[in-house]
Amino acid sequence: MAQSAREILSRLAPDFPMRHVGEIITDTTQFMRISYGDVIQLAGRHFLMLRDEAERRFGLEDPKFWVKRCRCLETGTRNILKLVFHESFPMTIGSMVVSCTRSPRKEARILDLVRGDPRFMQGETLPDAVGNPVRILDIVAGKRLDEKIEDLEMPHEDYFHTLFPTILTRFIEACEAIHWLHERGEKHGDIRRDHLYVCYDTGRYCWIDFDYTFDFQEKPFGLDLFGLGNILQYIVGMGVHTLQSLPAGELDAITRDDCSIMFGNRIVNLKKLFPYIPETLNSVLMRFSLGAEIFYDTTEELIADLTRASASLDR
Amino acid sequence: MNTDKILIAFDGSENSLRAISYTAAMLSPNPRAQRTVTVAAIDRPPDRDLFPDDASWKTACAKRADAMRKALVEARSLLLGAGLPETAITTRFVESCRSPLRESLECSIGTSIALEILRLAEEDDFGTVVVGRRGVTRQEEFLFGSVSTKIIHAAKGLAVWVVA
Numbered sequence: 433m434a435q436s437a438r439e440i441l442s443r444l445a446p447d448f449p450m451r452h453v454g455e456i457i458t459d460t461t462q463f464m465r466i467s468y469g470d471v472i473q474l475a476g477r478h479f480l481m482l483r484d485e486a487e488r489r490f491g492l493e494d495p496k497f498w499v500k501r502c503r504c505l506e507t508g509t510r511n512i513l514k515l516v517f518h519e520s521f522p523m524t525i526g527s528m529v530v531s532c533t534r535s536p537r538k539e540a541r542i543l544d545l546v547r548g549d550p551r552f553m554q555g556e557t558l559p560d561a562v563g564n565p566v567r568i569l570d571i572v573a574g575k576r577l578d579e580k581i582e583d584l585e586m587p588h589e590d591y592f593h594t595l596f597p598t599i600l601t602r603f604i605e606a607c608e609a610i611h612w613l614h615e616r617g618e619k620h621g622d623i624r625r626d627h628l629y630v631c632y633d634t635g636r637y638c639w640i641d642f643d644y645t646f647d648f649q650e651k652p653f654g655l656d657l658f659g660l661g662n663i664l665q666y667i668v669g670m671g672v673h674t675l676q677s678l679p680a681g682e683l684d685a686i687t688r689d690d691c692s693i694m695f696g697n698r699i700v701n702l703k704k705l706f707p708y709i710p711e712t713l714n715s716v717l718m719r720f721s722l723g724a725e726i727f728y729d730t731t732e733e734l735i736a737d738l739t740r741a742s743a744s745l746d747r
Numbered sequence: 748m749n750t751d752k753i754l755i756a757f758d759g760s761e762n763s764l765r766a767i768s769y770t771a772a773m774l775s776p777n778p779r780a781q782r783t784v785t786v787a788a789i790d791r792p793p794d795r796d797l798f799p800d801d802a803s804w805k806t807a808c809a810k811r812a813d814a815m816r817k818a819l820v821e822a823r824s825l826l827l828g829a830g831l832p833e834t835a836i837t838t839r840f841v842e843s844c845r846s847p848l849r850e851s852l853e854c855s856i857g858t859s860i861a862l863e864i865l866r867l868a869e870e871d872d873f874g875t876v877v878v879g880r881r882g883v884t885r886q887e888e889f890l891f892g893s894v895s896t897k898i899i900h901a902a903k904g905l906a907v908w909v910v911a
Binding site: 518520525526527528530533535537538617645646647648649650651652654655658693694722724727729 | 791793794795796797799858859860861885886887888889890891892893894897
């Protein structure tokens with residue numbers, strides 16, 4: 433029978449309402465049963481469970497029951513605990529379906545690899561009583577890059593000439609961080625614009641969430657490159673531009689080759705919408721278009737082209 | 748360029764079997780010629796991270812390697828059946844350095860099968876590389892890459908036969 437968390441909570445968190453006191457959890461396998469007021473015990477440390485994390489997508493809250501927002505009772509810090517959840521599922525990318533696997537082992541390994549590197553979220557892995565590797569993550573003190581851009585209220589041209597050059601410089605640094613992983617045989621696995629944060633203190637970018645993995649044999653980093661391309665399109669365009677969002681008059685100028693190779697309704701030839709975008713930058717976007725003759729094979733190639741594009745911007 | 752040594756990139760798929768059949772057809776009219784054919788399969792064990800534990804990963808690795816070795820036997824039979832002399836045919840299974848089952852000293856360390864095939868070709872002076880092509884969509888090539896496309900782009904000093 434599980435032990436009550438009453439004693440430890442009254443000692444280390446006396447402000448916690450006793451009516452919500454739960455149990456001390458040493459085996460996290462049944463993560464659905466761990467709820468508010470329970471205390472997860474790992475290697476002598478205690479984490480008060482506050483809530484399940486959730487992802488907000490398409491206007492809906494999608495709870496992630498294996499990801500717990502906690503407070504460390506010994507230090508008072510807030511952490512995110514990721515519990516072991518093995519799953520494989522089909523992920524739809526445009527017209528293709530890719531098999532994706534969630535790997536706690538991979539994320540634990542990358543956390544070790546990137547320790548002390550501010551370009552990545554930080555954390556450590558502790559085993560629970562039955563050996564489940566629980567990842568204890570520091571909360572990134574920052575805001576999602578896409579949300580920062582979404583909040584801007586200015587014309588695209590002003591954005592492009594004032595804010596964008598710095599954003600591109602930071603994004604190149606973020607690409608270099610991914611390249612650094614690739615050089616060590618690791619992939620991020622889930623590069624999306626909501627997985628890149630802007631740190632409050634430094635303004636630099638920080639990647640989060642490394643637990644997805646795929647089995648791509650010939651181009652193991654293909655999905656990471658695709659994700660970087662999507663973020664690039666977003667930051668250049670100050671948002672996503674689809675065929676549906678265009679005024680009828682502008683639609684005639686757009687061809688299939690101007691659209692994303694994976695998402696046929698997403699415009700990547702942004703120079704057609706914003707003519708002041710330099711050709712050097714637009715040509716990078718076009719490498720992700722249906723009309724592309726050749727594709728990026730490595731992050732290094734992308735970085736080299738982006739660095740040239742960055743140099744061509746007015747500052 | 749050594750036109751007598753032919754290397755076939757093989758992965759047990761239908762398109763690589765087509766590459767075997769085509770090569771056999773090309774060589775069989777003159778089986779006494781001094782040409783040799785090597786059928787090379789590059790081991791690519793599934794990523795360890797896809798499995799919850801080592802035991803299930805090893806089982807999957809063994810299953811994949813066994814299937815490849817059986818396919819190599821089939822490839823050899825196809826070439827023999829087409830009239831190529833036994834001495835002219837070699838099969839090679841190049842184990843991955845990442846494989847938990849690895850026994851041989853030589854192993855494949857890279858991530859690209861295409862580059863590994865070209866490495867073999869260069870090391871052993873093959874003048875021709877034969878590769879099957881599945882006919883992937885542009886989206887598939889963008890995301891997953893293509894062995895035949897990469898061989899075509901990266902090959903130097905040899906002929907490439909692409910059997911589509």
